[in-house]
Amino acid sequence: MPAITPTPASRQPGYHDDKAAVLARLKRIEGQIRGLQRMVDDDTYCIDVLTQVSAATKALQSVAVQLLDDHLRHCVANAVQSDDLGESDRIITEASRAIERLVKS
Amino acid sequence: MPAITPTPASRQPGYHDDKAAVLARLKRIEGQIRGLQRMVDDDTYCIDVLTQVSAATKALQSVAVQLLDDHLRHCVANAVQSDDLGESDRIITEASRAIERLVKS
Amino acid sequence: MPAITPTPASRQPGYHDDKAAVLARLKRIEGQIRGLQRMVDDDTYCIDVLTQVSAATKALQSVAVQLLDDHLRHCVANAVQSDDLGESDRIITEASRAIERLVKS
Amino acid sequence: MPAITPTPASRQPGYHDDKAAVLARLKRIEGQIRGLQRMVDDDTYCIDVLTQVSAATKALQSVAVQLLDDHLRHCVANAVQSDDLGESDRIITEASRAIERLVKS
Numbered sequence: 318m319p320a321i322t323p324t325p326a327s328r329q330p331g332y333h334d335d336k337a338a339v340l341a342r343l344k345r346i347e348g349q350i351r352g353l354q355r356m357v358d359d360d361t362y363c364i365d366v367l368t369q370v371s372a373a374t375k376a377l378q379s380v381a382v383q384l385l386d387d388h389l390r391h392c393v394a395n396a397v398q399s400d401d402l403g404e405s406d407r408i409i410t411e412a413s414r415a416i417e418r419l420v421k422s
Numbered sequence: 423m424p425a426i427t428p429t430p431a432s433r434q435p436g437y438h439d440d441k442a443a444v445l446a447r448l449k450r451i452e453g454q455i456r457g458l459q460r461m462v463d464d465d466t467y468c469i470d471v472l473t474q475v476s477a478a479t480k481a482l483q484s485v486a487v488q489l490l491d492d493h494l495r496h497c498v499a500n501a502v503q504s505d506d507l508g509e510s511d512r513i514i515t516e517a518s519r520a521i522e523r524l525v526k527s
Numbered sequence: 528m529p530a531i532t533p534t535p536a537s538r539q540p541g542y543h544d545d546k547a548a549v550l551a552r553l554k555r556i557e558g559q560i561r562g563l564q565r566m567v568d569d570d571t572y573c574i575d576v577l578t579q580v581s582a583a584t585k586a587l588q589s590v591a592v593q594l595l596d597d598h599l600r601h602c603v604a605n606a607v608q609s610d611d612l613g614e615s616d617r618i619i620t621e622a623s624r625a626i627e628r629l630v631k632s
Numbered sequence: 633m634p635a636i637t638p639t640p641a642s643r644q645p646g647y648h649d650d651k652a653a654v655l656a657r658l659k660r661i662e663g664q665i666r667g668l669q670r671m672v673d674d675d676t677y678c679i680d681v682l683t684q685v686s687a688a689t690k691a692l693q694s695v696a697v698q699l700l701d702d703h704l705r706h707c708v709a710n711a712v713q714s715d716d717l718g719e720s721d722r723i724i725t726e727a728s729r730a731i732e733r734l735v736k737s
Contacts, residue, residue, distance in 0.1 A: 331468045343459045350452045357444050363436045363493040364520050370486045371523040374479055378527070378630050381475045386623035388468040389603065394615070397607045405604065413596035415469050418476040420588050420629045421737065422483070483735050491728040494708065499720070502712045510709065518701035525693050525734045526632065541678045549672050557665045564658045573646045573703040574730050580696045581733040584689055588737070591685045598678040625679050628686040632693070 331391035332384055342380050349373040381419050388412060436496035437489055447485050454478040486524050493517060541601035542594055552590050559583040591629050598622060646706035647699055657695050664688040696734050703727060 332339050350373060356366050389412065396408040437444050455478060461471050494517065501513040542549050560583060566576050599622065606618040647654050665688060671681050704727065711723040 330465050330471075332462065332471075333465070336462060336465075339462050340459060343455060343462065347452060347455045347459070350448060350455055354445055354448045354452070357437065357441060357448065360435050360438070360441075363489055363497060364516055366435075366437075367486055367489055367493075367520045368523065370482055370489070371520075371527045374482045374486075374524075374527045375631070377475055377479050377482065381472055381479075382623060382627045382630060384468055384472055384475070385626055386619070388472075389599070389619050389622060390616075392468060393599065393603070394607045394619070397604045406600075409596065409599050409604070411469055412599060413592060415472045415476075416595055416626060416629075417592045418473065419479075419626075420592060421585070422476045422479045480736070487728060487732045487735060490731055491724070494704070494724050494727060495721075498704065498708070499712045499724070502709045511705075514701065514704050514709070517704060518697060521700055521731055521734075522697045524731075525697060526690070540675050540681075542672065542681075543675070546672060546675075550669055553665060553669045553672065557662060557669070560658060560662045560665055564655060564662070567647065567651060567654050567658065570645050570648070570651075573699055573707060574726055576645075576647075577696055577699055577703075577730045578733065580692055580699070581730075581737045584692050584696075584734075584737045587685055587689050587692065591682055591689075594678055594682055594685070598682075602678060621679055625682045625686075628683065629689075632686045632689045 328395075329391075331387035331389075333387075333391070335383065335387055339380060339383060342376065342383075346373060346376050346380070349376060378419070385412070385416065385419075388415075433500075434496075436492035436494075438492075438496070440488065440492055444485060444488065447481065447488070451478060451481050451485070454481060483524070490517070490521065490524075493520075538605075539601075541597035541599075543597075543601070545593065545597055549590060549593065552586065552593070556583060556586050556590070559586060588629070595622070595626065595629075598625075643710075644706075646702035646704075648702075648706070650698065650702055654695060654698065657691065657698070661688060661691050661695070664691060693734070700727070700731065700734075703730075 349369065353366065353369055353373065356369060393408055393412055396405045399405065454474065458471065458474055458478065461474060498513055498517055501510045504510065559579065563576065563579055563583065566579060603618055603622055606615045609615065664684065668681065668684055668688065671684060708723055708727055711720045714720065
């Protein structure tokens, strides 16, 4: 479980304006995972299950790319514009580590 | 949507003996995706959502690796032992393509 | 072949201060690729070759993460601070697409 | 550095028949890595360097997929046909671990 940093009440997460779209994508991915359970339950051929696992993985990566885009556009941009160099440095380092986890997963 | 090749009635999918374990992993991933929806709904900080997306992606990749291992151990091994060279060639080409989709996703 | 956008003469690439480090990493990766050629030339066992391919892939991904970090820290931060909203939007979209190519490769 | 398991003198690596093609691919990747060094040396714009890093990463993944395909087709198939269950089990576990390293890199 990751440590959960609450977004300050005064600030919205970067994906605020895309919240409905992000939720819709996650809902669709939940459907794909349930579909996978049905496939396995029905003894579907391995390769067909694997094709669906690849599709769900790609869908999750697309959510990540959207969240990162929103994060750069809002949270990182706000920190850079705040002229607080320490905060700007901290938030870019944090974004790079998130990118690293995604690139290496 | 992938074309669904039904497993011949006479043959079980490669993951037959691991079915309960695969279903348990998928159930857990479904929980992770629902957790992601709650996080987004609660305006959780972008980076924390991204960390959970990476975790769910890795969990899906682990399911894929288990399915591939079972597929090699059962379906591919059976085809190779059948001495039907055409079938053996076909099933290895099919496995390589599935591996390619996973490596490139 | 990608279209090459020359960095404006007036501006240095984001990795300017890390140039020596980036070149050293790429030199090391070139050595890994040559090592792979020697391994194949010597008929080294497939799995050992594959282990080295994974290592070289990870090393390339680390170069990408460093380049992205420098890009956010310099090029993206400069665009955001320029108060040119169109340019800021363009450069973030461009960065997100580069991240997408890396996450999906 | 990985431990190097020498291929038994009596046995050729799985890629034996594709050796020239694998070497040609690796030679081309070496060229891509050198091209990357020239780009960095010439202060090429970050995003163009990143595009080439993605291309080289994909090329390395394609070599991996070819090596795995050859490995399944020859080394794994031979082990399965040998009727030595212990050896067959060992070589499939080893292949699955190599696939895991690739999928997670």
